[in-house]
Amino acid sequence: MHVWLITVGEPLPEAGAPGRPWRTGMLARALIGRGHTVLWWVSTVDHFRKATVAVRGERRRVGPGLDLQFLAGRLYRRNVSIARHVNHQEIARDFKRIARGEHEKPDVVVSSLPTLELCDASIQFCRERDVPSVIDVRDLWPDEILARIPTPIRGLGKLALRGMTGAARRAIGGATRVVAISESYLSWARSMSGRAQLTEDRVFPIGYSPLDPLEISRSDAGKRLVSLGVKEDVKIVWFCGTFVGSIDLAAPIEAARALSEDTRFQFVFSGDGERRSDWERRAAGLGNVVFAGWCDSEEILWLASRAIVGLAAYRLGALMSLPNKIFEYMSFGLPIASSLEGEARALLESLEAGVFYSARAPAQLVQALRWFADHPEERDRVAGNAQVAFNMRFRADRIYDAYAKYLEELAAGSRASERTCVRR
Numbered sequence: 001m002h003v004w005l006i007t008v009g010e011p012l013p014e015a016g017a018p019g020r021p022w023r024t025g026m027l028a029r030a031l032i033g034r035g036h037t038v039l040w041w042v043s044t045v046d047h048f049r050k051a052t053v054a055v056r057g058e059r060r061r062v063g064p065g066l067d068l069q070f071l072a073g074r075l076y077r078r079n080v081s082i083a084r085h086v087n088h089q090e091i092a093r094d095f096k097r098i099a100r101g102e103h104e105k106p107d108v109v110v111s112s113l114p115t116l117e118l119c120d121a122s123i124q125f126c127r128e129r130d131v132p133s134v135i136d137v138r139d140l141w142p143d144e145i146l147a148r149i150p151t152p153i154r155g156l157g158k159l160a161l162r163g164m165t166g167a168a169r170r171a172i173g174g175a176t177r178v179v180a181i182s183e184s185y186l187s188w189a190r191s192m193s194g195r196a197q198l199t200e201d202r203v204f205p206i207g208y209s210p211l212d213p214l215e216i217s218r219s220d221a222g223k224r225l226v227s228l229g230v231k232e233d234v235k236i237v238w239f240c241g242t243f244v245g246s247i248d249l250a251a252p253i254e255a256a257r258a259l260s261e262d263t264r265f266q267f268v269f270s271g272d273g274e275r276r277s278d279w280e281r282r283a284a285g286l287g288n289v290v291f292a293g294w295c296d297s298e299e300i301l302w303l304a305s306r307a308i309v310g311l312a313a314y315r316l317g318a319l320m321s322l323p324n325k326i327f328e329y330m331s332f333g334l335p336i337a338s339s340l341e342g343e344a345r346a347l348l349e350s351l352e353a354g355v356f357y358s359a360r361a362p363a364q365l366v367q368a369l370r371w372f373a374d375h376p377e378e379r380d381r382v383a384g385n386a387q388v389a390f391n392m393r394f395r396a397d398r399i400y401d402a403y404a405k406y407l408e409e410l411a412a413g414s415r416a417s418e419r420t421c422v423r424r
Contacts, residue, residue: 001036001411002104006122007112008043008071008091012053013062020297022324023138023181023206024112030400031407032065039106041118043091044070048242048272050077057098071095071118078274079244080148092117099125107411110134110179111171114141116164119171127174132410135172137180137189138206140319142168147317148245169193177410179403181206182321182343202406207399208327208390211301221298225268229290230303234266235373238307238334240300241325243273248315251339253283254362255369260288264373268303270295304332308372308379309354312338316359322347326354330390335382337368353386 007024021029028038044054054060056072071094073087095118111122113135126133142164149157158165172178172193178201180186186203189195226232237256241247249269256267269279270292283289295303304310310329314320321343329336336354338344348354357364372379 001107004106004109006041009047026396026400030404037065041069088115088117092121108132112136116167120167123171123174132176134177135175137185184321204403206324207396208331209396210331222302235308236306237267239269239311241271243275246318249279251362255365258366310334327394330386333383333387351389
């Protein structure tokens with residue numbers, strides 16, 4: 001089977017790309033492991049480094065069975081900007097141009113939503129050529145953009161986003177199947193498009209590929225972190241991720257301020273992103289806060305082994321449902337302190353794998369951290385619940401092997417339908 005995966009804004013499987021494989025990267029691995037070939041359509045702009053990494057039309061072999069096809073779009077400096085919106089329009093046009101000249105017809109196409117323009121173009125391509133298609137909903141665009149517009153002018157925002165809303169409706173409504181990272185996202189997709197509740201549509205959580213503790217082979221794995229001020233003998237309150245608009249470190253920073261005299265705790269924020277300077281300014285002068293930058297696998301494991309809790313720190317009203325961050329912390333056997341409402345809160349509470357705090361109530365986070373520190377046996381029980389739930393339900397190898405099998409069945413069903421039509 002030859003599969004097209006259409007996703008921009010993920011770490012690419014190349015040297016120098018930050019972080020570990022995300023959803024498309026893990027799906028590509030699963031497909032290749034099952035004997036298939038993958039053409040992954042990506043952007044010439046590296047979303048993380050804000051740098052151009054390829055020329056227009058370039059195709060690059062990055063491993064057995066995996067090619068990257070680069071789509072040209074202008075460079076943008078901020079995630080929320082006119083330049084990024086224009087970039088999305090440009091790469092959608094480039095997809096149409098390149099896809100028309102492809103000689104090998106894909107057996108199935110999976111397009112990640114967002115981006116909307118690229119999803120719209122890919123579904124149009126699939127419908128014209130009778131290729132089975134999947135829209136994979138992982139962010140609620142354009143609703144996520146609309147939620148960031150101040151309430152008094154949100155009506156104008158809806159008018160401005162009509163084109164994006166139309167693209168979402170066409171793409172979701174025109175896809176053969178819809179996949180989503182959670183039930184609420186799948187419900188949103190049906191509501192957005194008026195799509196019937198098809199039993200063939202599926203939920204595949206993001207999941208996570210656990211790091212092997214044996215990967216800590218360097219005796220100095222934490223040397224860089226210690227040089228930055230991370231302490232080895234304290235209870236680390238840890239955030240690991242990208243500093244983007246949906247992330248809100250205000251409450252953790254204020255919690256650190258409230259706990260500045262409690263020498264048991266230290267707050268370590270690992271990662272980077274466009275809002276890093278904002279959070280660094282807010283935390284200026286706090287001796288119990290360290291910004292660690294991007295961490296490699298050994299450093300992540302080093303921090304995970306010393307953390308008392310993992311922070312899922314999202315802004316008030318964030319539309320995330322079950323983000324990767326939750327499963328990453330679970331894989332380390334860490335209790336989670338989360339500011340997400342909805343499915344995330346319900347999941348953590350049902351599993352007894354973490355606690356909820358309001359993004360506007362740092363005191364709630366302070367209370368939770370003190371409780372974990374004062375009740376180590378209960379903290380360890382919650383940590384154990386997180387580890388067991390991860391191993392049973394959220395391991396990436398299980399999730400993406402099932403996802404790959406789902407695509408095989410979709411492609412096989414399409415081929416069977418074509419043979420029936422020919423006989424008739």
